[in-house]
Amino acid sequence: MTPRSAGPHLCDLSSAEVLTATAGRTVVWPVGSVEQHGPHLPLSVDTLLADAFARQIAHELNALTLPVQSIAARSLPQSGGGLAFPGTIHVRGGSLLAFLEDALESLCALPWHRLLIVNGHFENEPFLFEALDEVGRRPVAAGKEFLALSWWSLVDTDWLAGRVPLFPGWHAEHAGLTETSLMLYLRPDLVSAARPDHADPPRPGVYLHPVDVDRTTNQGVLSSTSNATAALGKDLFRHVVAAAVALVSEGNGLLREETS
Ligand SMILES: [Zn+2]
Incomplete structure:
Protein backbone atom coordinates (compact mmCIF):
# COMPACT_ATOMS: atom_id res chain seq x y z
CA MET A 1 0.00 0.00 0.00
CA THR A 2 1.36 3.38 -0.95
CA PRO A 3 -0.19 5.90 1.41
CA ARG A 4 -0.32 8.87 -0.91
CA SER A 5 -1.53 7.13 -4.04
CA ALA A 6 -4.75 8.71 -5.15
CA GLY A 7 -7.91 7.97 -7.02
CA PRO A 8 -8.76 10.53 -9.68
CA HIS A 9 -9.85 13.94 -8.44
CA LEU A 10 -13.38 14.90 -9.39
CA CYS A 11 -12.32 18.53 -9.74
CA ASP A 12 -9.63 17.65 -12.29
CA LEU A 13 -12.42 16.69 -14.69
CA SER A 14 -13.80 19.21 -17.14
CA SER A 15 -17.44 20.23 -17.13
CA ALA A 16 -17.81 18.35 -20.42
CA GLU A 17 -16.52 15.16 -18.78
CA VAL A 18 -18.03 15.25 -15.32
CA LEU A 19 -21.50 13.81 -15.92
CA THR A 20 -20.21 10.72 -17.69
CA ALA A 21 -17.23 10.29 -15.37
CA THR A 22 -19.26 10.43 -12.15
CA ALA A 23 -22.30 8.39 -13.26
CA GLY A 24 -22.92 5.56 -10.79
CA LEU A 48 -3.78 15.70 6.27
CA LEU A 49 -5.03 12.50 7.88
CA ALA A 50 -8.55 12.79 6.45
CA ASP A 51 -7.07 13.46 3.01
CA ALA A 52 -4.61 10.55 3.22
CA PHE A 53 -7.30 8.12 4.32
CA ALA A 54 -9.72 9.40 1.67
CA ARG A 55 -7.18 9.13 -1.16
CA GLN A 56 -6.18 5.59 -0.25
CA ILE A 57 -9.78 4.45 0.24
CA ALA A 58 -10.74 6.04 -3.09
CA HIS A 59 -7.79 4.36 -4.79
CA GLU A 60 -8.88 0.94 -3.54
CA LEU A 61 -12.53 1.51 -4.42
CA ASN A 62 -11.84 3.05 -7.84
CA ALA A 63 -13.68 6.10 -6.53
CA LEU A 64 -13.31 9.82 -7.17
CA THR A 65 -12.07 12.24 -4.54
CA LEU A 66 -13.13 15.77 -3.70
CA PRO A 67 -10.74 18.44 -2.37
CA VAL A 68 -10.30 18.23 1.39
CA GLN A 69 -12.35 20.70 3.45
CA SER A 70 -10.01 22.05 6.10
CA ILE A 71 -11.85 24.83 7.94
CA ALA A 72 -14.66 23.29 9.94
CA ALA A 73 -16.01 22.95 13.51
CA ARG A 74 -14.79 24.65 16.66
CA SER A 75 -12.15 22.97 18.78
CA LEU A 76 -13.43 22.21 22.28
CA PRO A 77 -11.36 22.18 25.48
CA GLN A 78 -12.01 18.55 26.45
CA SER A 79 -11.40 17.09 22.97
CA GLY A 80 -9.03 19.42 21.13
CA GLY A 81 -7.56 21.89 23.56
CA GLY A 82 -10.06 24.56 22.54
CA LEU A 83 -9.49 28.09 21.36
CA ALA A 84 -6.89 28.99 23.99
CA PHE A 85 -4.17 27.92 21.55
CA PRO A 86 -3.21 30.13 18.59
CA GLY A 87 -3.77 28.92 15.05
CA THR A 88 -7.08 27.14 15.54
CA ILE A 89 -9.40 28.42 12.79
CA HIS A 90 -13.03 27.40 12.66
CA VAL A 91 -16.56 28.41 11.75
CA ARG A 92 -19.49 28.32 14.15
CA GLY A 93 -21.73 25.27 14.11
CA GLY A 94 -24.63 27.01 12.36
CA SER A 95 -22.34 28.23 9.59
CA LEU A 96 -20.78 24.80 9.18
CA LEU A 97 -24.15 23.08 9.03
CA ALA A 98 -25.44 25.57 6.42
CA PHE A 99 -22.21 25.18 4.41
CA LEU A 100 -22.39 21.39 4.49
CA GLU A 101 -26.06 21.32 3.47
CA ASP A 102 -25.43 23.72 0.57
CA ALA A 103 -22.33 21.86 -0.60
CA LEU A 104 -24.03 18.47 -0.35
CA GLU A 105 -27.14 19.61 -2.19
CA SER A 106 -25.00 21.09 -4.96
CA LEU A 107 -22.92 17.92 -5.15
CA CYS A 108 -26.09 15.85 -5.49
CA ALA A 109 -26.70 17.43 -8.90
CA LEU A 110 -24.04 15.05 -10.27
CA PRO A 111 -25.08 11.48 -11.08
CA TRP A 112 -22.74 9.63 -8.64
CA HIS A 113 -24.35 6.85 -6.63
CA ARG A 114 -22.52 6.91 -3.29
CA LEU A 115 -20.84 9.60 -1.22
CA LEU A 116 -18.36 8.66 1.49
CA ILE A 117 -17.28 11.41 3.87
CA ALA A 131 -26.24 17.73 7.26
CA LEU A 132 -26.35 14.32 5.57
CA ASP A 133 -29.54 13.41 7.37
CA GLU A 134 -31.13 16.67 6.23
CA VAL A 135 -29.99 16.56 2.61
CA GLY A 136 -30.73 12.85 2.38
CA ARG A 137 -34.43 13.68 2.83
CA ARG A 138 -34.48 16.08 -0.11
CA PRO A 139 -35.61 15.06 -3.63
CA VAL A 140 -32.16 15.83 -5.06
CA ALA A 141 -30.73 12.92 -3.04
CA ALA A 142 -33.20 10.32 -4.30
CA GLY A 143 -31.44 7.05 -5.14
CA LYS A 144 -28.13 8.10 -3.61
CA GLU A 145 -26.27 6.48 -0.69
CA PHE A 146 -24.43 8.43 1.98
CA LEU A 147 -21.82 7.09 4.35
CA ALA A 148 -19.86 9.22 6.77
CA LEU A 149 -17.28 8.09 9.26
CA SER A 150 -14.60 9.45 11.51
CA TRP A 151 -11.50 7.37 10.79
CA TRP A 152 -11.08 6.35 14.43
CA SER A 153 -14.58 4.88 14.48
CA LEU A 154 -13.30 2.04 12.28
CA VAL A 155 -10.55 1.01 14.70
CA ASP A 156 -11.39 -2.36 16.23
CA THR A 157 -11.35 -2.21 20.03
CA ASP A 158 -9.44 -5.47 20.50
CA THR A 178 -2.33 7.57 17.39
CA GLU A 179 -2.31 10.89 15.55
CA THR A 180 1.41 11.32 16.22
CA SER A 181 2.09 7.80 14.93
CA LEU A 182 0.03 8.39 11.79
CA MET A 183 1.89 11.63 11.13
CA LEU A 184 5.26 9.88 11.68
CA TYR A 185 4.21 7.42 8.99
CA LEU A 186 2.61 9.82 6.52
CA ARG A 187 4.37 13.17 7.03
CA PRO A 188 7.43 12.77 9.27
CA ASP A 189 8.77 16.02 7.85
CA LEU A 190 6.05 17.85 9.82
CA VAL A 191 6.66 16.15 13.21
CA SER A 192 9.13 17.72 15.65
CA ALA A 193 10.99 15.89 18.42
CA ALA A 194 8.86 16.99 21.41
CA ARG A 195 6.72 14.17 22.94
CA PRO A 196 4.54 15.70 25.67
CA ASP A 197 2.55 13.42 27.94
CA HIS A 198 -0.51 14.41 29.96
CA ALA A 199 -1.15 12.06 32.86
CA ASP A 200 -4.79 12.95 33.48
CA PRO A 201 -6.80 12.85 30.20
CA PRO A 202 -10.21 14.55 30.36
CA ARG A 203 -13.35 12.47 30.64
CA PRO A 204 -15.46 12.09 27.51
CA GLY A 205 -18.78 13.88 27.35
CA VAL A 206 -17.95 16.52 29.96
CA TYR A 207 -17.84 20.27 29.31
CA LEU A 208 -16.33 22.66 31.86
CA HIS A 209 -16.17 26.46 31.87
CA PRO A 210 -13.94 28.12 32.87
CA VAL A 211 -11.34 25.50 32.14
CA ASP A 212 -7.66 25.54 33.07
CA VAL A 213 -5.95 24.45 29.83
CA ASP A 214 -2.68 23.90 31.66
CA ARG A 215 -4.42 21.22 33.76
CA THR A 216 -6.59 19.79 30.96
CA THR A 217 -3.65 19.46 28.56
CA ASN A 218 0.12 19.41 28.42
CA GLN A 219 0.84 22.11 25.80
CA GLY A 220 -2.31 21.12 23.91
CA VAL A 221 -1.82 17.34 24.24
CA LEU A 222 -4.63 15.66 26.17
CA SER A 223 -3.09 12.21 26.64
CA SER A 224 0.32 10.78 25.74
CA THR A 225 2.66 10.82 22.76
CA SER A 226 5.91 9.29 24.02
CA ASN A 227 5.54 5.82 22.45
CA ALA A 228 4.43 7.06 19.03
CA THR A 229 6.08 5.26 16.10
CA ALA A 230 5.81 5.28 12.33
CA ALA A 231 5.28 1.50 12.52
CA LEU A 232 2.15 1.94 14.64
CA GLY A 233 1.00 4.67 12.26
CA LYS A 234 1.46 2.34 9.28
CA ASP A 235 -0.48 -0.49 10.97
CA LEU A 236 -3.25 1.91 11.98
CA PHE A 237 -3.48 3.41 8.52
CA ARG A 238 -3.80 -0.01 6.91
CA HIS A 239 -6.29 -1.16 9.53
CA VAL A 240 -8.59 1.81 8.96
CA VAL A 241 -8.38 1.71 5.16
CA ALA A 242 -9.19 -2.02 5.12
CA ALA A 243 -12.17 -1.46 7.42
CA ALA A 244 -13.45 1.43 5.31
CA VAL A 245 -13.15 -0.51 2.07
CA ALA A 246 -14.96 -3.46 3.65
CA LEU A 247 -17.68 -1.20 5.01
CA VAL A 248 -18.31 0.43 1.65
CA SER A 249 -17.95 -2.73 -0.40
CA GLU A 250 -20.20 -4.83 1.76
CA GLY A 251 -22.49 -2.10 3.04
CA ASN A 252 -21.99 -3.88 6.35
CA GLY A 253 -25.56 -5.09 6.01
CA LEU A 254 -26.80 -1.66 7.00
CA LEU A 255 -27.65 -0.01 3.72
CA ARG A 256 -31.07 -0.64 2.26
CA GLU A 257 -31.12 -2.91 -0.76
CA GLU A 258 -32.09 -1.26 -4.03
CA THR A 259 -35.73 -2.07 -4.65
CA SER A 260 -36.09 -0.87 -8.21
ZN1 LIG B 1 -6.58 15.77 15.39
Whole structure:
Protein backbone atom coordinates (compact mmCIF):
# COMPACT_ATOMS: atom_id res chain seq x y z
CA MET A 1 0.00 0.00 0.00
CA THR A 2 1.36 3.38 -0.95
CA PRO A 3 -0.19 5.90 1.41
CA ARG A 4 -0.32 8.87 -0.91
CA SER A 5 -1.53 7.13 -4.04
CA ALA A 6 -4.75 8.71 -5.15
CA GLY A 7 -7.91 7.97 -7.02
CA PRO A 8 -8.76 10.53 -9.68
CA HIS A 9 -9.85 13.94 -8.44
CA LEU A 10 -13.38 14.90 -9.39
CA CYS A 11 -12.32 18.53 -9.74
CA ASP A 12 -9.63 17.65 -12.29
CA LEU A 13 -12.42 16.69 -14.69
CA SER A 14 -13.80 19.21 -17.14
CA SER A 15 -17.44 20.23 -17.13
CA ALA A 16 -17.81 18.35 -20.42
CA GLU A 17 -16.52 15.16 -18.78
CA VAL A 18 -18.03 15.25 -15.32
CA LEU A 19 -21.50 13.81 -15.92
CA THR A 20 -20.21 10.72 -17.69
CA ALA A 21 -17.23 10.29 -15.37
CA THR A 22 -19.26 10.43 -12.15
CA ALA A 23 -22.30 8.39 -13.26
CA GLY A 24 -22.92 5.56 -10.79
CA ARG A 25 -19.56 6.11 -9.06
CA THR A 26 -18.46 6.54 -5.46
CA VAL A 27 -17.16 9.97 -4.43
CA VAL A 28 -14.98 10.36 -1.32
CA TRP A 29 -14.89 13.71 0.49
CA PRO A 30 -12.31 14.27 3.24
CA VAL A 31 -13.13 16.81 5.95
CA GLY A 32 -10.59 17.93 8.55
CA SER A 33 -9.77 21.03 10.57
CA VAL A 34 -7.22 23.74 11.23
CA GLU A 35 -6.56 23.06 14.90
CA GLN A 36 -3.70 23.14 17.35
CA HIS A 37 -2.09 19.72 17.84
CA GLY A 38 0.47 20.38 20.54
CA PRO A 39 4.03 21.61 20.05
CA HIS A 40 5.13 18.65 17.93
CA LEU A 41 2.47 18.50 15.19
CA PRO A 42 1.15 21.02 12.63
CA LEU A 43 -2.27 22.67 12.60
CA SER A 44 -3.11 20.55 9.57
CA VAL A 45 -3.11 17.10 11.23
CA ASP A 46 -6.85 16.43 10.92
CA THR A 47 -6.86 17.70 7.33
CA LEU A 48 -3.78 15.70 6.27
CA LEU A 49 -5.03 12.50 7.88
CA ALA A 50 -8.55 12.79 6.45
CA ASP A 51 -7.07 13.46 3.01
CA ALA A 52 -4.61 10.55 3.22
CA PHE A 53 -7.30 8.12 4.32
CA ALA A 54 -9.72 9.40 1.67
CA ARG A 55 -7.18 9.13 -1.16
CA GLN A 56 -6.18 5.59 -0.25
CA ILE A 57 -9.78 4.45 0.24
CA ALA A 58 -10.74 6.04 -3.09
CA HIS A 59 -7.79 4.36 -4.79
CA GLU A 60 -8.88 0.94 -3.54
CA LEU A 61 -12.53 1.51 -4.42
CA ASN A 62 -11.84 3.05 -7.84
CA ALA A 63 -13.68 6.10 -6.53
CA LEU A 64 -13.31 9.82 -7.17
CA THR A 65 -12.07 12.24 -4.54
CA LEU A 66 -13.13 15.77 -3.70
CA PRO A 67 -10.74 18.44 -2.37
CA VAL A 68 -10.30 18.23 1.39
CA GLN A 69 -12.35 20.70 3.45
CA SER A 70 -10.01 22.05 6.10
CA ILE A 71 -11.85 24.83 7.94
CA ALA A 72 -14.66 23.29 9.94
CA ALA A 73 -16.01 22.95 13.51
CA ARG A 74 -14.79 24.65 16.66
CA SER A 75 -12.15 22.97 18.78
CA LEU A 76 -13.43 22.21 22.28
CA PRO A 77 -11.36 22.18 25.48
CA GLN A 78 -12.01 18.55 26.45
CA SER A 79 -11.40 17.09 22.97
CA GLY A 80 -9.03 19.42 21.13
CA GLY A 81 -7.56 21.89 23.56
CA GLY A 82 -10.06 24.56 22.54
CA LEU A 83 -9.49 28.09 21.36
CA ALA A 84 -6.89 28.99 23.99
CA PHE A 85 -4.17 27.92 21.55
CA PRO A 86 -3.21 30.13 18.59
CA GLY A 87 -3.77 28.92 15.05
CA THR A 88 -7.08 27.14 15.54
CA ILE A 89 -9.40 28.42 12.79
CA HIS A 90 -13.03 27.40 12.66
CA VAL A 91 -16.56 28.41 11.75
CA ARG A 92 -19.49 28.32 14.15
CA GLY A 93 -21.73 25.27 14.11
CA GLY A 94 -24.63 27.01 12.36
CA SER A 95 -22.34 28.23 9.59
CA LEU A 96 -20.78 24.80 9.18
CA LEU A 97 -24.15 23.08 9.03
CA ALA A 98 -25.44 25.57 6.42
CA PHE A 99 -22.21 25.18 4.41
CA LEU A 100 -22.39 21.39 4.49
CA GLU A 101 -26.06 21.32 3.47
CA ASP A 102 -25.43 23.72 0.57
CA ALA A 103 -22.33 21.86 -0.60
CA LEU A 104 -24.03 18.47 -0.35
CA GLU A 105 -27.14 19.61 -2.19
CA SER A 106 -25.00 21.09 -4.96
CA LEU A 107 -22.92 17.92 -5.15
CA CYS A 108 -26.09 15.85 -5.49
CA ALA A 109 -26.70 17.43 -8.90
CA LEU A 110 -24.04 15.05 -10.27
CA PRO A 111 -25.08 11.48 -11.08
CA TRP A 112 -22.74 9.63 -8.64
CA HIS A 113 -24.35 6.85 -6.63
CA ARG A 114 -22.52 6.91 -3.29
CA LEU A 115 -20.84 9.60 -1.22
CA LEU A 116 -18.36 8.66 1.49
CA ILE A 117 -17.28 11.41 3.87
CA VAL A 118 -14.04 10.69 5.75
CA ASN A 119 -13.78 12.88 8.83
CA GLY A 120 -10.55 13.69 10.68
CA HIS A 121 -11.77 16.18 13.33
CA PHE A 122 -13.63 15.02 16.44
CA GLU A 123 -15.96 18.01 16.70
CA ASN A 124 -17.13 17.82 13.05
CA GLU A 125 -19.03 14.60 13.47
CA PRO A 126 -22.48 15.77 14.64
CA PHE A 127 -22.61 18.49 11.98
CA LEU A 128 -21.66 16.09 9.20
CA PHE A 129 -24.24 13.56 10.29
CA GLU A 130 -26.99 16.18 10.66
CA ALA A 131 -26.24 17.73 7.26
CA LEU A 132 -26.35 14.32 5.57
CA ASP A 133 -29.54 13.41 7.37
CA GLU A 134 -31.13 16.67 6.23
CA VAL A 135 -29.99 16.56 2.61
CA GLY A 136 -30.73 12.85 2.38
CA ARG A 137 -34.43 13.68 2.83
CA ARG A 138 -34.48 16.08 -0.11
CA PRO A 139 -35.61 15.06 -3.63
CA VAL A 140 -32.16 15.83 -5.06
CA ALA A 141 -30.73 12.92 -3.04
CA ALA A 142 -33.20 10.32 -4.30
CA GLY A 143 -31.44 7.05 -5.14
CA LYS A 144 -28.13 8.10 -3.61
CA GLU A 145 -26.27 6.48 -0.69
CA PHE A 146 -24.43 8.43 1.98
CA LEU A 147 -21.82 7.09 4.35
CA ALA A 148 -19.86 9.22 6.77
CA LEU A 149 -17.28 8.09 9.26
CA SER A 150 -14.60 9.45 11.51
CA TRP A 151 -11.50 7.37 10.79
CA TRP A 152 -11.08 6.35 14.43
CA SER A 153 -14.58 4.88 14.48
CA LEU A 154 -13.30 2.04 12.28
CA VAL A 155 -10.55 1.01 14.70
CA ASP A 156 -11.39 -2.36 16.23
CA THR A 157 -11.35 -2.21 20.03
CA ASP A 158 -9.44 -5.47 20.50
CA TRP A 159 -6.93 -4.55 17.78
CA LEU A 160 -6.29 -1.26 19.55
CA ALA A 161 -6.05 -2.79 23.03
CA GLY A 162 -3.13 -4.94 21.85
CA ARG A 163 -1.21 -1.87 20.70
CA VAL A 164 -2.29 0.97 23.00
CA PRO A 165 -2.83 -0.59 26.46
CA LEU A 166 -3.68 2.65 28.29
CA PHE A 167 -5.99 4.03 25.60
CA PRO A 168 -7.63 7.22 26.96
CA GLY A 169 -10.64 7.40 24.60
CA TRP A 170 -10.72 8.97 21.15
CA HIS A 171 -11.72 12.43 22.43
CA ALA A 172 -8.41 12.52 24.34
CA GLU A 173 -6.31 11.00 21.55
CA HIS A 174 -6.20 14.51 20.07
CA ALA A 175 -2.51 15.11 19.21
CA GLY A 176 -1.79 11.92 21.14
CA LEU A 177 -0.25 8.54 20.41
CA THR A 178 -2.33 7.57 17.39
CA GLU A 179 -2.31 10.89 15.55
CA THR A 180 1.41 11.32 16.22
CA SER A 181 2.09 7.80 14.93
CA LEU A 182 0.03 8.39 11.79
CA MET A 183 1.89 11.63 11.13
CA LEU A 184 5.26 9.88 11.68
CA TYR A 185 4.21 7.42 8.99
CA LEU A 186 2.61 9.82 6.52
CA ARG A 187 4.37 13.17 7.03
CA PRO A 188 7.43 12.77 9.27
CA ASP A 189 8.77 16.02 7.85
CA LEU A 190 6.05 17.85 9.82
CA VAL A 191 6.66 16.15 13.21
CA SER A 192 9.13 17.72 15.65
CA ALA A 193 10.99 15.89 18.42
CA ALA A 194 8.86 16.99 21.41
CA ARG A 195 6.72 14.17 22.94
CA PRO A 196 4.54 15.70 25.67
CA ASP A 197 2.55 13.42 27.94
CA HIS A 198 -0.51 14.41 29.96
CA ALA A 199 -1.15 12.06 32.86
CA ASP A 200 -4.79 12.95 33.48
CA PRO A 201 -6.80 12.85 30.20
CA PRO A 202 -10.21 14.55 30.36
CA ARG A 203 -13.35 12.47 30.64
CA PRO A 204 -15.46 12.09 27.51
CA GLY A 205 -18.78 13.88 27.35
CA VAL A 206 -17.95 16.52 29.96
CA TYR A 207 -17.84 20.27 29.31
CA LEU A 208 -16.33 22.66 31.86
CA HIS A 209 -16.17 26.46 31.87
CA PRO A 210 -13.94 28.12 32.87
CA VAL A 211 -11.34 25.50 32.14
CA ASP A 212 -7.66 25.54 33.07
CA VAL A 213 -5.95 24.45 29.83
CA ASP A 214 -2.68 23.90 31.66
CA ARG A 215 -4.42 21.22 33.76
CA THR A 216 -6.59 19.79 30.96
CA THR A 217 -3.65 19.46 28.56
CA ASN A 218 0.12 19.41 28.42
CA GLN A 219 0.84 22.11 25.80
CA GLY A 220 -2.31 21.12 23.91
CA VAL A 221 -1.82 17.34 24.24
CA LEU A 222 -4.63 15.66 26.17
CA SER A 223 -3.09 12.21 26.64
CA SER A 224 0.32 10.78 25.74
CA THR A 225 2.66 10.82 22.76
CA SER A 226 5.91 9.29 24.02
CA ASN A 227 5.54 5.82 22.45
CA ALA A 228 4.43 7.06 19.03
CA THR A 229 6.08 5.26 16.10
CA ALA A 230 5.81 5.28 12.33
CA ALA A 231 5.28 1.50 12.52
CA LEU A 232 2.15 1.94 14.64
CA GLY A 233 1.00 4.67 12.26
CA LYS A 234 1.46 2.34 9.28
CA ASP A 235 -0.48 -0.49 10.97
CA LEU A 236 -3.25 1.91 11.98
CA PHE A 237 -3.48 3.41 8.52
CA ARG A 238 -3.80 -0.01 6.91
CA HIS A 239 -6.29 -1.16 9.53
CA VAL A 240 -8.59 1.81 8.96
CA VAL A 241 -8.38 1.71 5.16
CA ALA A 242 -9.19 -2.02 5.12
CA ALA A 243 -12.17 -1.46 7.42
CA ALA A 244 -13.45 1.43 5.31
CA VAL A 245 -13.15 -0.51 2.07
CA ALA A 246 -14.96 -3.46 3.65
CA LEU A 247 -17.68 -1.20 5.01
CA VAL A 248 -18.31 0.43 1.65
CA SER A 249 -17.95 -2.73 -0.40
CA GLU A 250 -20.20 -4.83 1.76
CA GLY A 251 -22.49 -2.10 3.04
CA ASN A 252 -21.99 -3.88 6.35
CA GLY A 253 -25.56 -5.09 6.01
CA LEU A 254 -26.80 -1.66 7.00
CA LEU A 255 -27.65 -0.01 3.72
CA ARG A 256 -31.07 -0.64 2.26
CA GLU A 257 -31.12 -2.91 -0.76
CA GLU A 258 -32.09 -1.26 -4.03
CA THR A 259 -35.73 -2.07 -4.65
CA SER A 260 -36.09 -0.87 -8.21
ZN1 LIG B 1 -6.58 15.77 15.39
